[in-house]
Amino acid sequence: MSSHHSYDNIYSLDISCENEGCTAIVKLDLLVNHLIDCEYSPKKLVQCENGCGMMILKNISCENEGCTAIVKLDLLVNHLIDCEYSPKKLVQCENGCGMMILKSDNNNNINHNCVHVLRSELDVVKNEVQKYKHDVDFYKNEVRTLQEFIRIIRTNNPTISCFLERVENDEILRWSSSLQLARVTHWGGMISTPDILLQDAIKQSLLESGCPNDITNELMENAHERHWPEGLSTLETRHLNRRHYESYVCRRIVGQQAVVVLSCDNRHMNEIMLVEPGIVMIFSHGVK
Numbered sequence: 001m002s003s004h005h006s007y008d009n010i011y012s013l014d015i016s017c018e019n020e021g022c023t024a025i026v027k028l029d030l031l032v033n034h035l036i037d038c039e040y041s042p043k044k045l046v047q048c049e050n051g052c053g054m055m056i057l058k059n060i061s062c063e064n065e066g067c068t069a070i071v072k073l074d075l076l077v078n079h080l081i082d083c084e085y086s087p088k089k090l091v092q093c094e095n096g097c098g099m100m101i102l103k104s105d106n107n108n109n110i111n112h113n114c115v116h117v118l119r120s121e122l123d124v125v126k127n128e129v130q131k132y133k134h135d136v137d138f139y140k141n142e143v144r145t146l147q148e149f150i151r152i153i154r155t156n157n158p159t160i161s162c163f164l165e166r167v168e169n170d171e172i173l174r175w176s177s178s179l180q181l182a183r184v185t186h187w188g189g190m191i192s193t194p195d196i197l198l199q200d201a202i203k204q205s206l207l208e209s210g211c212p213n214d215i216t217n218e219l220m221e222n223a224h225e226r227h228w229p230e231g232l233s234t235l236e237t238r239h240l241n242r243r244h245y246e247s248y249v250c251r252r253i254v255g256q257q258a259v260v261v262l263s264c265d266n267r268h269m270n271e272i273m274l275v276e277p278g279i280v281m282i283f284s285h286g287v288k
Contacts, residue, residue, distance in 0.1 A: 144213045151214060172277055173264055175210050182252035182259045186286025187245050189257075192225035192235075194282050199223055202282060205256050215277055219260060223280035231272035232279070244273055250281070258282040 015031050017024045019040035026034045039060060060076055062069045064085035071079045080086060090100045097114035191198070199220060206216045221227050225234070231241045249266050250259035262278035 140207075147212060147214050169264065171212055172215060172262065175212065175215075176251055176260075176262050176265060178210060179251035179254075179260070182250040183288045184245070184250060184259065184281075184283065184286055185288060186283070187242060189284040189286045190238075191282045191284060192228075192238075194223060198282060202253060202256055202258050202280060205253050205258075206260075206280075209254050218277055219280050222275055222278065223282065227275070228279060229272055229275040231270065241273065244270070248273075252287065253280070256282070257285060257287045259287060 013028045014025050015028050017026065017031075017034060017038055017040070019038050022038055022040035024034060024038070060071060062071065062076075062079060062083055062085070064080070064083050064087070067083055067085040069079060069083070083089070088102055090102065093099045093101050093112065093114060095114050097118055099112070099114075099117050101112045194202070202223060203216060203220050206219060207213070211219070225232065230237065231244070232238050247269060248261050250261055251265070252258075253260055259281050260278055261274075261281060263274050263276050264278075266274055
């Protein structure tokens with residue numbers, strides 16, 4: 001019993017590997033197997049090609065946990081970069097946020113929080129959108145300043161006025177072509193005397209649709225019956241000329257129950273049914 005117990009104690013002793021460079025410490029009864037497989041075994045070493053006389057490993061096991069690859073020394077660096085078991089390898093978050101994170105973070109979720117990351121991304125997008133809005137407002141103001149400058153010039157110079165009128169007509173055509181054609185199904189829902197709040201809402205929609213500032217102002221002047229053409233100026237005349245309404249080419253004002261009837265679209269209409277540069281008609285309902 002005592003002798004057998006002594007053998008057990010001997011075989012359980014921790015022994016350092018005798019191969020130079022190996023730091024492994026193994027039980028005595030496992031030492032033989034270790035020496036056979038030890039990467040630092042002289043049988044697995046080659047002499048340095050640079051002539052320094054050092055013996056270096058010929059084949060090395062990957063150090064990443066779970067990887068069983070054994071690679072040549074000159075390929076080790078590339079293998080460690082591409083190794084799928086590397087904790088530093090970037091992988092897509094398995095929780096579905098779409099972010100690329102370190103594999104080690106994906107496994108333990110210590111350094112990665114999907115909600116926090118997505119909130120940060122959202123903040124970045126919001127800041128960019130705000131910047132774009134600021135830029136748009138700036139350029140809108142620049143355009144309005146330029147339009148006011150042009151208005152002053154054309155007032156004082158007839159020749160320039162004629163030229164600018166042609167430019168303005170082209171501008172109206174370009175803008176109107178971006179608007180959808182509209183169909184009014186209930187002409188009786190026409191609001192001939194819209195209040196200020198309703199007019200402001202329509203004006204904002206015109207500006208947002210790209211209507212030039214000066215044209216917007218003129219069209220909004222013509223949103224009230226007191227500035228409508230002779231054929232629409234009173235309830236009686238509107239009733240008499242109602243049969244002509246279906247001949248109007250109307251364009252939808254985006255987001256509103258309203259249409260714009262532009263002169264450039266309605267040259268076929270009688271003069272008493274038109275006014276330059278057009279009419280804004282607002283309805284309680286019935287615009288499609």
